[in-house]
Amino acid sequence: MIKTRCSTGKSHGKIILMGEHAVVHGEPSIALPFPAVEMTATVCEAEGPLTIDCSYYNGIAAEMPEILESMRTAIQSALAELQVSDENLAISLASTIPAERGMGSSAAVSVALTRALFAYFDKQLDQATLLRLVNISEKVAHGNPSGLDAATASGEAPLFYIKGQPFEAFPLNLKAYMIVGDTGVTGQTKEAVASIAMKLNGANPQPYRDAITRLGGLAQTAKSAIEANDPQQLGQLMNQAHEVLSFLEVSSPDLDRLVSAALSAGALGAKLTGGGRGGCMIALASTRSEAEKVEEAIRQAGAIRTWIYQMGGNEDA
Known part of the structure; x- marks a missing residue:
């Protein structure tokens, strides 16, 4: 039996400790990585059009409902950056991050998907590229995102953040x-x-x-x-x-x-x-x-x- 080629990408939840809402308007915020909940994306070789298997949808990616538009955007952004087709791929998502609970689930999806796609195509992914790509899908999900969710879902340290300035990691x-x-x-x-x-x-x-x-x-x-x-x-x-x-x-x-x-x-x-x-x-x-x-x-x-x-x-x- 021929083994199917697969790659995975992981991310975790986040908790905003202080500064939610204010961070969008230029004030500081503190976010903590929350590894008690996590997300895993798996990209596998398959035949035919791109398919998605997650808790909200299982089928052809082109027919995903509008509520998953940010997920579709995350996949498209990563594939465009990689300059590859979306043919012959099957993507699955497994998550313990509760959706729409302020734990950064949409950013965690995008981080895990982007990491998995780059791993599948054997391309290096630096943090700056990851955050730039994830921010594209976060705009679809949240309108005017601070960028904090993406940085915390992909990192290991607490972050002190002011919009437009570099993230400042500090020990907890x-x-x-x-x-x-x-x-x-x-x-x-x-x-x-x-x-x-x-x-x-x-x-x-x-x-x-x-x-x-x-x-x-x-x-x-x-x-x-x-x-x-x-x-x-x-x-x-x-x-x-x-x-x-x-x-x-x-x-x-x-x-x-x-x-x-x-x-x-x-x-x-x-x-x-x-x-x-x-x-x-x-x-x-x-x-x-x-x-x-x-x-x-x-x-x-x-x-x-x-x-x-x-x-x-x-x-x-």
Whole structure:
């Protein structure tokens, strides 16, 4: 039996710690790689037109529904860069990243696909080319993407980022645990981004401009708190950020309920993460046992999935 030639590409999820929404408007943001959830794309030799097999669609790529347009764009961009045809290829995707939850699933798809296609055609792929190609499909998915999702889905270090400036990787020198809770409600990143843009261009923009600036300042201070290994301060900054994001109307009753439950269970801080209006929230705890209490509380409050992520420092009880 002749073995079919295949290549794979991998990526992982991301969690925005601070600065979501503000980053689109030139303020700093902090994103963390989230390897608890991951994406694998496999490209195999096949006969006939390009086919796609993923959880949303299984069939000929040319007939993919419009909702998968960013995936189609990612494939087309990579093939155009490689200067190859899309004939005689079969692509499959396997993912544990929940879609539309602010974990960067669309960027992770594009990163994994691009890596797999370059590997299949035995071409080198540098980080700059990867991010340029992924940004093309992210524009389809999100309208005005910051680029942060793509950089975090493809990298290993936390990133401090200001749009238009190089990503600044820094060590996650924080002895703490992050709890992630999924509301089970689809996040609405594109709509939330557009809603804030309308407020900033409306009749009374100043309070909203001030809110965006405040989110940027909180992200800047959060980086210092991480570098100083100060989970208590980081928790307070997370609480303040959630208040500002609520003012900008990108939270939701489900997110607020999980945030309140986390704080009542002793979390150092809690906030929404990502685009908001659904999706996920995050909370901070000093020890694993405290993190497990918070995790149980947000499950009781309605989280459909939870994860605990050891951020850095030594393992403890």
